[in-house]
Structures are given as structure tokens and as C-alpha cells.
Amino acid sequence: MAWLAGFPAAAYLATMVPPPERAPVIEAASLALSEIWTRPFRAVLWKSLALTLALLAVFWTAGHYLLHHYISFSRGWIETLFSILSGLGLLIGLAFLVAPVTALFAGLFLDDIAEVVERTHYAGDPPGRAMPAVRSIVATLRFTLVVLLVNAVALPLVLVLGFGAVIFFVANAYLLGREYFELAALRFHDPRTVRAMRERHGIQLFMAGGMIALVVAIPIVNLIAPLFATAFMVHVFKEIEAADRSSGRLLATPAAT
Template identity: 60%
Template sequence: MLDDAQRSLEEILSPPFRNVLWKSVSLTLGLLLVLWLVLEGLVVHFLALPYPWLETGLTIVSGIGLVVGLAFLAAPATSLFAGIFLDEIAEVVEKNHYPSEPVGRALPLMEGILTTLQFTLVVVGVNLVALPLVLFVGFGVVIFFVANGYLLGREYFDLAARRFHDRRVAKILRLRHSGRIFLAGLVIAGFTAVPLVNLLAPLFATAFMVHVHKRIQKAERAAGGVLAPA
């Protein structure tokens, strides 16, 4: 698994990955800029206090709060936009590292969009719950990593597996190899916990989970499991 993580890290700055990175980060920054302008405009419009100095102080505090909030949203927003392009990344990894094997097929457009939206909303929801625990509860960091490890491992594995299998087979593989997938999810969760670096997380996670899925495929065939030849 560590070898797979190292290979995925090395690939992040390759040309195909950079193209997806610039597209997703550009869209993310555009969205965050729009949100910033809208929220700042609302604060200025509705904040009316009798003392100018107090109004100025609260405007500064609210501005700092907006920066923190938008920084928190940066990673999920990047995941949302990167999700549109992740099949490109998976295909590159499959062709480069597994040239003798068939290349997977992308999900239908609408199903891919709905899956990405669902995943993004779940990640945002879990992190909104986990963030106060991280800040105010001693074991919050553990909850944060466990929750994100489970979610990220599950969703990115499904992305890799559904390129080759239907939903039923992908679920069987995920349940049968849940321990390995959870550990892979923890690696991805550690990557997402680093500010700014987490903007690269969707690319790393996709490449990493393609390798994990390939290893699971190999193990299933060797053990005569669900993917064994008929």
C-alpha cells in the first residue's frame, strides 16, 4: 500500500494530472471568490451598528470568519469539480501501469455527476460535525480521521471499481476487503488534512485507489472469489 501511495504521489505533477488540477482549482477559486463577494456584501448590507468603530471591528472579525470558512470549503469544492474529471485520471493510471489489462469505462454523465454531488455533500456534512469536535473535544481528531477514512475509502474505491464492475460486484468487493479499503481511506484522509496540499487530494486519491482496486482484483482472482474466471 505504501508503494501504491508513493507511485500516486509521483504522478500528481505529470502533465495529465496537471491539466485536471488546473481546471479543478480554477473552478474552485472562481466559486470561492463568488461566495466571498456575496457573503461580504450581505455582511456589509445587514451590519448596521450605532458606533463606527464597533461596526469596523465586527466587519474585520466577520471577514476573518469568512476566510476560515472558505478555507474549510476549499477541499470539498475541489473534490466537487475534480470529480468531473477523475475518470480521465483513472484512465491515465490504468494505461500507464496496467497496459496489458483492459481500460475501465467511465460512468454515464448524469450518474457520475449525481455520485459526485452526493459524495461532496456527505463529506461536507461529516466535516461540519467533526470540525467542532476537533476544536473542542480531545478525541475529535480521531473521529475526524475515522469518519473521513471510512467515507473517502468507500467513495474513491467505488469510483475505481465501478469502471469495471456493476454496483453489486463493487459492493461485494468493498465489503469483502473493507479493512484494506479503510486503511487506504486513512491514507487519503491524512493527505486531505494538510492545508493547500488537500487541493491535490482528489488526484492522489483517485490514482491511489486505482492501484488498490487492481490489487483487490488480483487477490480475488487468485482466491477464486467473485472475479474468478467462470
């Protein structure tokens, strides 16, 4: 994880987290990154990449068509300038959409990725259970809509205010940490227990969300964000669960079926 040291945001987040909580987060991120290219992950990786690129291509094509079909100029140089500016605008829009798209596909591949991580690293633990289809769909759509809404509010601040990028990053760090944790934890515990765990470990989950937000913010690399975030948060959840069990704050609370 030495490459993260080059990001000021990562260094800032690291200072906010006490040392006992900082190391597990970094170790979990390192494990998740190393797993993405392994054989068990490859099938999911290619499906995730294909779906992400396809959806972003649909957004680009639709945006380009709407802009150029309904807006036209009589002078050639104005048309050229509009094409350049609209292209830049579409690129910014696609960058904004990466986080919601990541949220959408996280729900689709959660169980496949989580099962691989649990089988590889936590074979001695009781296996997690896939969420019922309806709950999984509701959770995924809620996650996607929340991320989309918060990013829609934060994006104008990025473009207008000098500190907008910080707001954008912090908002995504909070949301991605919170929601990915819930998706991973609900395979093992009921919603009330998951909420209590999340509240007890808010700083650690914010740090974890910051790691995911960094991956989402890096062009090209952000295409693997759904896989990284899901595997990463399974490790984070296991660390938090073990800590709560050892302290007596967590009893057996199986996931609702």
C-alpha cells in the same frame, strides 16, 4: 512517503492496518504523488486548480458580502473586531469546504485521470469504462452531499470538543476511502460487486481514506487533492482487484452500461 511519518494520525492509522495491506496503500500513495506533476496530468491539474480556487473564491465573496451587508455596528472598534472575527470564521468555513469541493471535482475529472493511470501502469489489463453520464452525475452529487453533511455534523465537535479533530479526521477517512473507491471501481464492476469488495477490504480502504484526508487537511497541498485521490484510488482498486481474483473471490463482473 517518509514525509507522512511526521503526522501522528498517519502513524496511528498505520498501526491499525496489517502489514500485508499496509504496504500496497503506501506504495499507491507514493505512485499517485509522483504522477501529479507529469505531463499527462498537467492539463487536468490546471483545470482542477482553477475550478477549485474559483469555487472557494465564490464562497468567500458570498460569505463576506452577506456578513458585512446585513450586519453593521455603530462603533468603529466593534466593526473592526467583527471584521477580524468574521474573516477567521470564513477561513474555517473554507477549510471545512475543501473536502466537499474535492468530492465534487473528483467526479468531473475521474475518467480523465483514471484513463491516464490505467494506460500508464495497467496497459495489459482491460480498460475501464466511463460511467454513463446520468449515473456519474448522481454518484458525484451523492458523494458531495454525504461528505458535506458529515463534515457539517463533525465541524461543531472540532470547535467545541478537545477530540473533535480526531472525529473530523476519522469521518473524512471513512467517507473519502469509501466513495473514491466506488468511483474508481465502478469503471470495471457492477455496484453489487463493488460493494462486496469494499466490505471485504474495509480496513485497507479506511487507511487509504486516511491518506486522502491528510492531503485534504494540509493547506495549499489540499488543492491537488482531487487528482491525488483519484490516481491513488485507481492503484488501490487494482491491488484489491488482483488480490480478490487470486483468491477466487472475484469473477468477471463488467461495469453496467
